[in-house]
Amino acid sequence: MQGLMFDSQLLLHSLLWRTERLFAEKQIITRLGPGEYHRYTYRDFGKRARRLGDALRTLGVEPGDRVGTLAWNHWRHLEAYFGVPGIQGVLHTINLRLSPSQQKFTIDKAEDRFLLVDTDQLPGVAALFELGLSSVEAVVVLDDAVPAHDLPVPVHAYEDLLAVADEDAQFSEFDEKTASAMCFTSATTGDPKGVVYSHRAMVLQAMCLAMHDKLNMAERQIWLEVAPMFHCNGWNIPHTALLQGATLVLPGAHPTPGDYVDIIEDLGVTGMNAAVTIGTMIRDAVRSSDRERDLSTLDTLWLGGQAPSKAVMKWFRDTYDTEVMQGYGMTENSPQICFFALKSTLEDGSDDEIYSLRQTQGLPIPLLQIKVVDPVTGEEQPWDGESIGDFHVRSPFTASEYYRDERTKDSIVDGWLRTGDVGCIDPEGYVLLKDRSKDLIKSGGEWISTIDLENALMLHGGVAEATVVGISDEKWLERPLGVVVASDPALTAEDLRAHLLGEGFAKFWVPDEFLFVSEVPKTSVGKFDKKAIRGVVADDGVAGARERLLPS
Structure with missing residues (x-):
């Protein structure tokens, strides 16, 4: 027996019917230049x-x-x-x-x-x-x-x-x-x-984002879409804002961190999504400004691409009472997989406990299933917060194959997408990404998470940016190398080693060497480019990499 329902299709332009009737006078605003904006209605x-x-x-x-x-x-x-x-x-x-x-x-x-x-x-x-x-x-x-x-x-x-x-x-x-x-x-x-x-996948993704309580993409929002519209459809924020009638703000061509600060002040922006590196740059632009900047209207700052550091989260919360949160997604999932939300049953935790939760990738979004799979046995792992394996996902908005690409066979396993990410899931359902599978370091037979080291390094007051990569080692086969942009010119490798040991890391996790650079190389979507760093080290060794990446 089938249900007796209309078979209306989930099409992107079906969102316009709602928007043009309910939110016709709401605006789309684009920065043209300093203090200059193009505005028009939905x-x-x-x-x-x-x-x-x-x-x-x-x-x-x-x-x-x-x-x-x-x-x-x-x-x-x-x-x-x-x-x-x-x-x-x-x-x-x-x-x-x-x-x-x-x-x-x-x-x-x-x-x-x-x-x-x-x-x-x-x-x-x-x-x-x-x-x-x-x-x-x-x-x-x-x-x-x-x-x-x-x-x-x-x-x-x-x-x-x-x-x-x-x-x-x-x-x-x-x-x-x-x-x-x-x-x-x-x-x-x-x-x-x-x-x-x-069309179906993108409409469902927009609806999932629209219903998320912490994102709160409601009509009252003034949302700044910093994530590039050429990357994963702008994380589907344009569709979600239109669906909900939120004021959508677009930064225009060649925006700088200072432009984002100006836009937030000029328009009273309440929500924003961007890469983690952009959040750090906005913080630094405010700190270096020759006048006091007011970003107090910014309630929600969604930083993605990698986990934002606790230091950045605390700075925005302490300075402007802005809630920094993150999600976890990929091009193959249209793109969201998880999004952070603090369960009401966990709200009474200590600050440290809640910040630890905020540094997870959050909870699986509606309609999506996720599991952790042992890469050797193929067995599903328990959600105990300790059992580490490969993340596999499936949903109505997960890619079933790549476009005319034989690599599909390596990524689709028994109806699930193997994400290429490694981590665990705790008993509450919070997903903790430990690393990309290709970025995990195996040193002397023991696994080291570069993400854990990066988050800890970013807690040091003298560090502006930090990433960690694995490099070849004759004795241990692989060792971690820290790549750091220092905000304190007096910062030394010894300071960072002592800091990591003080954060509770085992001695073998702590990098033997650090490269101090003017800027960490980044990919086309703003992530730290570990592949490029590994390539420089492979070509020139650590000493040569120090010369090539030395601060100017």
């Missing part, structure tokens, strides 16, 4: 998204065609989030920070027919054409006019296309399993892997 946004869909159909976009973007976080890019999938196109958000060869790889793999690009990206696009882009037929510049360029294909101005398009053009209903967007992993190892999202 009502106008809906009209322009439909104009874009109509314009793209006129250009020749057909269902299933991929449309790539090379763009910053701004209102026109947001229109593509709905205008492209609304006509059954597939939006491919291309990572601006990938190397040209990797960008070309993703464009070729996706077979993008059209590119929507910001004006400042045109020189890079011209270089990509020189490398060879066989599938791209035309480029649309996300601006009022087409500047001088060297592109070998037709180039259109975005606003010219929208001016003659129909704002009443309708997005039809179709199968919710239709592809809506495509993202590629940031390629910390090997070529980027493509993930194809369905």
